Amino acid sequence: MELFKNMQNGIFGGNMGIGNTIKKIRLNRNMTQKQIAEGIIGQGTYSRIERDQLQVDVELFAKLIQKLNISSNEFFYVHNNYSATEQQIIMQEFRELTIISPDLLKIKINRLEKFLNKTPLTNLNKIYIAYQILVHYINGGDKKNIHLQAKALWEEFQRLDNWYIDDLILLNSLLFLLPLEIAEEITTTALKRIRYYNGYEKDLTYLEIFFQIDLSVIYIEHQEYEEALSKLNCIEIKYKQKMSYQTLAGLFFNKSICYLFLNEQYDEEFSKIKLLLEIYGDSSLLNMLQHNFEELRLQVEQVNL
CATH class of the missing domain: 1.10.260.40 (lambda repressor-like DNA-binding domains)
Incomplete structure (x- = not known):
């Protein structure tokens, strides 16, 4: 009240x-x-x-x-x-957070702290906690403690009858900090909640895509490459027409990683990345993905020697 x-x-x-x-x-x-x-x-x-x-x-x-x-x-x-209002700007900045750096997080946290001092009763309190967790993560904090903080925030959401769009965005940003079984549970529940918004003024398909791609990345981190590849193939079939070129390039990249670790051919997937990013003229993203993949390939070769 x-x-x-x-x-x-x-x-x-x-x-x-x-x-x-x-x-x-x-x-x-x-x-x-x-x-x-x-x-x-x-x-x-x-x-x-x-x-x-x-x-x-x-x-x-x-x-x-x-x-x-x-x-x-x-x-x-x-x-x-x-x-936009100050609150809308802060939330939008959180939604668009893709590159996490200590300096960038510090700027965003300072702005949010000033807002919360003026307006303490707001849903942005959870965003503030999420930022703090990300700061600990990026600064190499104790992983166990970081996981516990993320899990505590998840437990708060479990007590809610409904999740709204901002809640879904926040949970998606913390997905990779949670144990695999919890990430799976969140993704399954999130996809059900997103369906409530069919017919809403804004298409939330991008959130469905992000949750599923992020979960596939977590499978890769847990070396469950076949499971990750299966999910990535399903995402490509269902959502390819809805994805941005950057997201689609990321999907092809993750598929290439799965094939690499499964000792299968990855050239076809990587050629899709090159073609896609050449069409859009995004040489910086192409160079970054090529560099990251080459480092992974060399690591796999060293292990197999």
């Missing part, structure tokens, strides 16, 4: 001026106050909302923006002068 009050006062309070934004959108839709208010509230009450004289609760706000045919995300983007 306290969290709801905080959200109500912080987001839906009259001092935020959301009534003026509702008015601007209504006028741009060529709709009257009567058309918006009809079946929801009286026109006089609605008029007070547009003048920011009446606080709007969550339920009423949802009904009004539905009449305006606009999502809450787009509404607040418009309301914030066509820019």
Whole structure:
């Protein structure tokens, strides 16, 4: 209840001026106050909302923006002068975190700490914990302790009835820090939860792909190459048309690794990487993958001598 009050006062309070934004959108839709208010509230009450004289609760706000045919995300983007809020920016940065470095994590943690000092009641607290775990990992902290921290965060999610998009993104970012059996459990559950979002305004297929590819990488780390290869083949068949070229190149790379360790031919998979990245002109990614694969190939040769 306290969290709801905080959200109500912080987001839906009259001092935020959301009534003026509702008015601007209504006028741009060529709709009257009567058309918006009809079946929801009286026109006089609605008029007070547009003048920011009446606080709007969550339920009423949802009904009004539905009449305006606009999502809450787009509404607040418009309301914030066509820019993301601080919370949205922080979450977006976490979603797009691909390269993990101590300096980059420090910058992101500092920004998040400042935000949490101003707004302590927020779902970003779990993101802060995730960042701390990643810092310990990248700095070579005790692996057992890192696994315990990641597992403790997972246990919190197990107590929740539902996972939302940000929760799924967070769990995906920590998947490689958890034991294989837990990673499998999370992936299975996540795929079921993602299906709840069929028909949602944003296609979440990318999350299905990430969970399954990341799980295949964990299989590779556990030297379960046949299992990893089987999953990668299934992913390629089902999602190839939906994948970015970088993700698809990564899939071919992981398949090449499996074939390498299974002492099977990998040239065909690696030729796909070269062709794909040459088409997109991404020589830096191609050079990095070639370098990494050559190092692995030499390691395998040394073991087999």
